[in-house]
Amino acid sequence: MDDVEAMSVLAHELGKYRQKSYDDLMQLLDQTTHIDTTGPSGTNYQVDIEIFWDGPPNGDLRVMGAIDDAGWRAYVPLTDSFILSPDGTFVGE
Numbered sequence: 001m002d003d004v005e006a007m008s009v010l011a012h013e014l015g016k017y018r019q020k021s022y023d024d025l026m027q028l029l030d031q032t033t034h035i036d037t038t039g040p041s042g043t044n045y046q047v048d049i050e051i052f053w054d055g056p057p058n059g060d061l062r063v064m065g066a067i068d069d070a071g072w073r074a075y076v077p078l079t080d081s082f083i084l085s086p087d088g089t090f091v092g093e
């Protein structure tokens with residue numbers, strides 16, 4: 001698996017969630033969304049996106065994505081995440 005390509009694919013998928021409002025993300029809380037996608041090289045990737053509290057309930061939300069190519073990397077997927085506060089600002093950016 002090309003880690004650079006995989007992280008680019010993951011960033012693209014997480015970007016879709018970065019455009020959502022806090023309220024929209026709340027609707028997806030504690031659910032895992034599975035996405036099968038193909039990178040520019042033709043490699044098939046599995047992306048899982050999960051949204052959960054980053055602290056106390058009704059506070060910041062963490063949106064975490066994990067990506068692998070269904071090979072050995074499935075045991076140690078690449079990950080990235082962001083945190084959105086209730087006021088709609090990104091934490092730590």
